[in-house]
Amino acid sequence: MHPDLDQQRSLARRLRELPDEAAQPYGWREFQRRSGARRRAGQGLAGGRALATASVLALGIIAVWTRLDGWSPQSARLTREALPPLAGRTAAMEHWLASLPSEPAVVHVGTRAAVTGLEDRIAQVDDLLSAERLDEAHPARLLALQQARTRLVGALVQVRYAETLADESR
Amino acid sequence: MKKFHLTPSWHMLIASSAAACVAVAAPGPPPAAVLPEVRADGDLDAQLDAARKRLEEAAHEVAQLSSQLSGSVIQQVMPFEPGHAIIGVQLEPATGTAGARVREVSPGGPAAEAGIHVGDVIVAVNGTELKGREPARQVVRIMRDVQPDATVHLRVLRDGKTRELSVTARPGPAVLASVHGLSDLGFGPFPEWHGALMLHGPLMDMELATLTPRLGGYFGSDQGVLVVRAPADGALKLEDGDVILAIDGRQPTSGSHATRILSSYQPGEKLTLRIIRQHKTLEVDATLPESMGRIRKDMMWREVAPRERTEPARRVLILGRDEA
Numbered sequence: 379m380h381p382d383l384d385q386q387r388s389l390a391r392r393l394r395e396l397p398d399e400a401a402q403p404y405g406w407r408e409f410q411r412r413s414g415a416r417r418r419a420g421q422g423l424a425g426g427r428a429l430a431t432a433s434v435l436a437l438g439i440i441a442v443w444t445r446l447d448g449w450s451p452q453s454a455r456l457t458r459e460a461l462p463p464l465a466g467r468t469a470a471m472e473h474w475l476a477s478l479p480s481e482p483a484v485v486h487v488g489t490r491a492a493v494t495g496l497e498d499r500i501a502q503v504d505d506l507l508s509a510e511r512l513d514e515a516h517p518a519r520l521l522a523l524q525q526a527r528t529r530l531v532g533a534l535v536q537v538r539y540a541e542t543l544a545d546e547s548r
Numbered sequence: 549m550k551k552f553h554l555t556p557s558w559h560m561l562i563a564s565s566a567a568a569c570v571a572v573a574a575p576g577p578p579p580a581a582v583l584p585e586v587r588a589d590g591d592l593d594a595q596l597d598a599a600r601k602r603l604e605e606a607a608h609e610v611a612q613l614s615s616q617l618s619g620s621v622i623q624q625v626m627p628f629e630p631g632h633a634i635i636g637v638q639l640e641p642a643t644g645t646a647g648a649r650v651r652e653v654s655p656g657g658p659a660a661e662a663g664i665h666v667g668d669v670i671v672a673v674n675g676t677e678l679k680g681r682e683p684a685r686q687v688v689r690i691m692r693d694v695q696p697d698a699t700v701h702l703r704v705l706r707d708g709k710t711r712e713l714s715v716t717a718r719p720g721p722a723v724l725a726s727v728h729g730l731s732d733l734g735f736g737p738f739p740e741w742h743g744a745l746m747l748h749g750p751l752m753d754m755e756l757a758t759l760t761p762r763l764g765g766y767f768g769s770d771q772g773v774l775v776v777r778a779p780a781d782g783a784l785k786l787e788d789g790d791v792i793l794a795i796d797g798r799q800p801t802s803g804s805h806a807t808r809i810l811s812s813y814q815p816g817e818k819l820t821l822r823i824i825r826q827h828k829t830l831e832v833d834a835t836l837p838e839s840m841g842r843i844r845k846d847m848m849w850r851e852v853a854p855r856e857r858t859e860p861a862r863r864v865l866i867l868g869r870d871e872a
Contacts, residue, residue: 472655475656480656480802480804481802481803483757485757485802485803485806486604486755487752487754487807487810492611492612493656494656494807495611495612495615495721495811496614498657499721500656501635501657501658501720502622502634502636502720503654504638505635505637507638508637508651509688511638512639523621523622526617529617529618530614530618534611534655534656537607537610540603540604540607541607543603547600
């Protein structure tokens with residue numbers, strides 16, 4: 379048998395197997411209903427897209443802001459954790475400083491100027507820390523100030539030690 | 549940015565710092581050192597003098613660099629604000645009683661000098677009793693209006709007893725605008741900044757002693773500061789054995805206080821010293837040596853107009869371009 383004839387029969391059979399005519403076209407009301415439903419679905423999708431965009435934008439802004447401000451929930455937690463050890467570190471140094479007389483019997487002005495300069499700077503940082511803490515300042519700011527204080531107290535210990543050594547060797 | 553090299557003086561300071569740390573960590577008598585027998589001759593004396601000088605110079609450098617580093621942090625928190633009065637305490641709300649609890653006292657600060665302790669509860673400042681919900685904040689607010697060198701009267705509670713203490717507020721060190729910050733304002737380029745206002749040059753070697761009643765009796769004064777060693781090159785026109793009674797009217801109460809007063813002047817500035825020399829009171833007009841500091845002579849605070857209408861006017865420290 380010729381293959382073309384086979385194909386035609388097969389085509390005719392498949393045509394006969396097609397279902398009857400579809401349901402009657404819907405009326406104007408049904409059209410409106412279906413149209414309204416489609417619009418609402420589209421609006422929902424658009425709203426979802428807008429919400430997603432806004433979320434991404436908001437996250438981006440937060441990311442940039444935290445980057446600029448140097449703050450994140452993790453950094454806040456870290457700064458809160460970092461503050462007590464810093465305070466503890468200076469306590470030993472301050473204990474040693476407190477054991478010294480306020481100044482040597484003979485003041486060497488050059489070294490004393492370094493000591494008084496540091497003492498005044500520490501006092502300034504303490505006053506600032508007080509005000510910042512009461513204003514519930516950013517933990518990162520408090521940590522930066524506390525670190526500055528630790529560094530200054532460390533330097534004061536070094537300078538006072540040098541002063542004591544020089545004084546005793548005179 | 550200044551490059552940092554470990555000079556011999558730095559090595560020495562690091563060694564001494566390490567020793568200081570050991571001393572802090574383990575207080576107690578040091579082990580008896582076995583020192584080689586040395587002859588006290590001129591060479592060794594000179595070496596010792598030179599070593600001592602290097603140690604002091606290194607200490608000075610440590611102080612300057614540390615101040616400089618902390619200055620940039622303070623600047624971020626308190627941008628462009630000129631130094632106002634400081635007392636050197638950290639406060640927090642007291643629990644169980646109305647007042648501000650002292651959380652920290654700055655070593656060597658005004659409050660420490662006045663005898664304020666950690667744990668004291670401040671209940672009144674300059675006669676104003678601290679009431680309400682935020683007494684610590686109230687103290688901070690009152691302190692903002694206090695002028696440098698003013699006396700602040702504090703009533704504190706310690707161990708259930710009330711004490712009256714007087715704190716002499718000091719001027720806060722200048723907060724320096726960074727080169728970056730000033731560049732933003734259209735200034736610059738700026739020379740390298742060397743740190744807080746500290747003494748250099750001829751005044752470095754001056755030595756002072758606080759007069760004790762016995763010493764005062766000998767020199768004929770019950771107040772002032774004795775000049776043990778006058779500055780080199782006749783700077784300030786002082787001589788060994790002078791007693792400084794006042795510097796431009798400010799009466800130094802100790803060697804440290806005299807140092808603080810002198811540190812507040814800039815190179816080239818004129819001042820009047822009231823001194824006792826050989827039992828006679830004299831007024832001496834002097835000029836701070838130009839070489840005493842690397843601080844700029846033309847350094848000044850200048851008002852900077854706001855860039856935006858909403859911004860307040862700012863004061864910045866301006867440094868000139870000439871050489872120090």
